[in-house]
Amino acid sequence: MRNWSKFQHYHHRRPPWVKLHRSLLDDRIFLALPFASQALAPRLWLLASESEDGSISNDPIELAFRLRCDVQTVTSAVKSLIDGGFLEGELLASTTLAPCLQHATTEKSREETETEKRIAAPPALAPSWSREACDDWIAQYHGTAPGGRIGKALSPLVKANGWTSVRTAWRSYLAQTEAEFASPQRFSATFGRWNGSAPAAVSRGGTVTERTEANLKAWIASKEEKV
Numbered sequence: 001m002r003n004w005s006k007f008q009h010y011h012h013r014r015p016p017w018v019k020l021h022r023s024l025l026d027d028r029i030f031l032a033l034p035f036a037s038q039a040l041a042p043r044l045w046l047l048a049s050e051s052e053d054g055s056i057s058n059d060p061i062e063l064a065f066r067l068r069c070d071v072q073t074v075t076s077a078v079k080s081l082i083d084g085g086f087l088e089g090e091l092l093a094s095t096t097l098a099p100c101l102q103h104a105t106t107e108k109s110r111e112e113t114e115t116e117k118r119i120a121a122p123p124a125l126a127p128s129w130s131r132e133a134c135d136d137w138i139a140q141y142h143g144t145a146p147g148g149r150i151g152k153a154l155s156p157l158v159k160a161n162g163w164t165s166v167r168t169a170w171r172s173y174l175a176q177t178e179a180e181f182a183s184p185q186r187f188s189a190t191f192g193r194w195n196g197s198a199p200a201a202v203s204r205g206g207t208v209t210e211r212t213e214a215n216l217k218a219w220i221a222s223k224e225e226k227v
Contacts (some may be wrong), residue, residue, distance in 0.1 A: 012160035018049050028134050029084050033145025036073055037080040043067055044081070059092050083151040085128050129163040130154070133170060137182075140174040146184065157191055169194035 020042060024030050030038065047066055048054045059062055063078065064071040081087045132152055134145035157166045173187045173194045192198025 008099045037077040141179040150184045153188040
């Protein structure tokens with residue numbers, strides 16, 4: 001979980017309980033996750049509280065047993081949490097043990113006292129690229145952004161090209177694509193077009209600019225026929 005220290009009251013030992021902040025009610029990335037991921041997230045945080053570093057097993061069979069649900073549900077839910085930036089690591093493809101999944105967080109210094117922690121202001125979190133991508137979607141189309149699909153589709157592009165380059169292409173795609181045709185997966189598949197590294201190709205329905213030009217040509221042709 002991002003900022004794992006916010007979910008702890010006791011530090012440097014396994015806490016008997018964790019905090020659940022109501023800020024999740026307004027977290028766009030979290031609310032865009034599949035419902036199963038949202039439902040299992042608090043239970044995963046409870047599992048994380050059993051370790052001093054906020055880690056959980058990355059064995060889906062072990063997690064399914066601890067959460068008392070089927071492996072397929074756990075696998076799908078955890079992958080969405082990883083794609084959304086709430087967990088770091090990868091699930092095992094087999095039952096072989098491997099290093100644990102790690103909650104995405106930076107622990108505070110061990111020299112801090114409990115008093116300092118109570119009076120210190122919570123650290124400001126810089127928005128992640130996935131959050132900014134969702135904000136761009138909402139700014140263009142309003143409503144709720146498909147955070148899970150955006151994170152999964154854009155993640156390889158960001159790793160290969162950097163968020164600055166991808167965001168320029170992402171904004172261009174959103175601005176030129178109507179909401180009914182917008183798709184993170186389609187953007188990923190045609191990324192070369194939007195960042196200028198591949199020739200333009202007409203996507204489903206065409207872009208707003210292409211359709212406008214086509215309509216204008218048709219209108220001029222009809223006028224010429226009447227003359």
